[in-house]
Amino acid sequence: EGLIVGVVERRLKNVTGMLHPRGRGMSFEPDDQRLRSPMRVVGKVPKSVRKGDVILAEIVTFPQRSEDRPEVGIVEVLGAQGVARIEVEKIKIRDGIREVFPEDVELEAAALPARVDRDVVRNREDLRAVDLVTIDPETARDHDDAIWVERIQKGFRLIVAIADVSHYVTEGSPMDREAISRGTSVYLPDRAIPMLPPELSTNLASLVPNRDRLCMAVEMHIDEKGHVSSHRIFEAVMRSHGKLYYEGVARALGLTDKGPHQPSAEKRVKTLKILLDLSQRLRARRQKRGSLDFDLPEGKIVLDEHGEPKEIVQSRKDPGIRQAYRIVEDMMLVTNETVAAHIKRHAAPGVFRVHGKPDPERISMFCQVAKSFGYELEEEAASTPKQLSQFLRRIEGTDEASLLRYLLLRAMQQAIYDTDPTTGHFALAAKDYLHFTSPIRRYPDLLVHRVLRSMIRNESLDSASLRPRLQRFAAQASESERRAMIVERDVMDVYRTIYMQKHIGEEFEGRISGFAPFGIYIQLADPFVSVLLQFEQLEDRYEPDDLGIRLIGARTAQIFTMNDPVTVRIEDANVQARDVIGSLLEHQPAEAPTQVRRMQRSGGKERGRAPKKRGDAGQERKAAPRKRPGPKKKRGSQPKKRRDNSKTRNVEPRKRPRRTRRK
Incomplete structure (x- = not known):
């Protein structure tokens, strides 16, 4: 056990936010909700600041007592909120992503x-x-x-x-x-x-x-x-x-x-x-x-x-x-x-890419979800990658394939870097795996190259001292990878919302892809965008079922099931919140099959597949009242992961496409 006696250095120094009048002075409201706010502003405030501008500030004093608030100095006026360049800059600063290299x-x-x-x-x-x-x-x-x-x-x-x-x-x-x-x-x-x-x-x-x-x-x-x-x-x-x-x-x-x-x-x-x-x-x-x-x-x-x-x-x-x-x-x-x-x-000693076995409870839940959609998967069989691989091939081409693949991915552990080579890689069904092929863009690959060079040159490797250092680097690399994935996801969402601002009032078809405490996510296929239906628009209180794949209305008994086809109209696209808001126009609920689908191991024709039944007229959700006529409906029906800010399940990325570096 240890006692924290002081903080030598803090990683977070720069923050973004907005200024608000406070008494005779100004207060600073940070964008990062993890920070205590409002913050006191010390020093001069630029005269060029306009209402609604995003401010870059430096935390100059951290509180010593819980009741005190941090103090910030104004560094720069970044510009108006809601602009892509500014919103991306906010995300980069939030997660400490630097473009300029030190001198x-x-x-x-x-x-x-x-x-x-x-x-x-x-x-x-x-x-x-x-x-x-x-x-x-x-x-x-x-x-x-x-x-x-x-x-x-x-x-x-x-x-x-x-x-x-x-x-x-x-x-x-x-x-x-x-x-x-x-x-x-x-x-x-x-x-x-x-x-x-x-x-x-x-x-x-x-x-x-x-x-x-x-x-x-x-x-x-x-x-x-x-x-x-x-x-x-x-x-x-x-x-x-x-x-x-x-x-x-x-x-x-x-x-x-x-x-x-x-x-x-x-x-x-x-x-x-x-x-x-x-x-x-x-x-x-x-x-x-x-x-x-x-x-x-x-x-x-x-x-x-x-x-x-x-x-x-x-x-x-x-x-x-x-x-x-x-x-x-x-x-x-x-x-x-x-x-x-x-x-x-x-x-x-080396830095390996490891992926442990999935949690039995998560796999058990997934098997129940698969069964609720009509696909049989025994829990014992689902604990091995070979049986799961066969299951994925059997559902290929079905309506629920994308959704079930995503839900299975969510049941997996997250792949990480580690010096222990015995864990192996569950998703690849590999006893031994690491990252060697991309040292320009991944630090663990560079570490592996150094080990190999020493081995090729017959240089001694002091495993006792090297392995602990490699483990520290591995843990840091895992964290850096997660940070990069969050930044990339959030920046993508900025561009999605900006794009959808041009499509407010238009109608699109999609499928239910996930649930959150505040609403239902709909995945469109074209454009490939996630749309949020807020519960407050649905005029009922909804509770999830035990498996978390259905929502049931307390008053209307209306049922929303993941993968249900819906038609939505785009009502708003909030760049700061990175949400595209829609209203429900049409919902086609599908009852779960009463008979489990048994499929050939070859992944060919289905046997004993129960027909899907559409809900009767009383179960159909009435179209929301049209606020204004919209353009012609656009079609799309691919499910995608919900945006619930949970950890991204990075089982093993493909060779990630690299984009042009623009100066």
């Missing part, structure tokens, strides 16, 4: 060489003649992985080359300290906030075409069943022979007819077909052991030339382009597993 980091980055040192190259294996290529989104600026494959007599020979960031970011340096603090790059609709300075992230470490680049490479021999029969890890120098895009790869493989042809992809069709074949074998092997593929829809903000949202769509909706993404995902997954097994087998 010592800038100086260190400026001192980096313009090109790879020839003396360094001499001590590395030369892969410059190998036709390694990068495959990324067209807007990507940082390229940290390149791949090459060939067929061999008993399978495939795969080389995955990863940018050697560890050569440039030395332990304890200013760049290293800043990378620890940031933990990860943050991706916003209009820009990326990198973990490392651009001199590295988009230049010297990035695997751009026709430039010598240092890399850590993994060569794997993989048999016809997708098993890695042998591997080696080594330091190398490489030269990317092509910058391929997912759309171009999908088009070259004949997986889609959307998007332009890409010559650099077209001339590598033979190699791409081998990659596709290997990808399918690797995926089949993972599925056989029980890897879970949630494949939930994600939103993508499309901006116009002025940086305003012009469209909100589902990303990777085209199945052919999604398959091109999976090719790279599969190569990265097998590489990460191979490196994890390598470190574990040599009993070396």
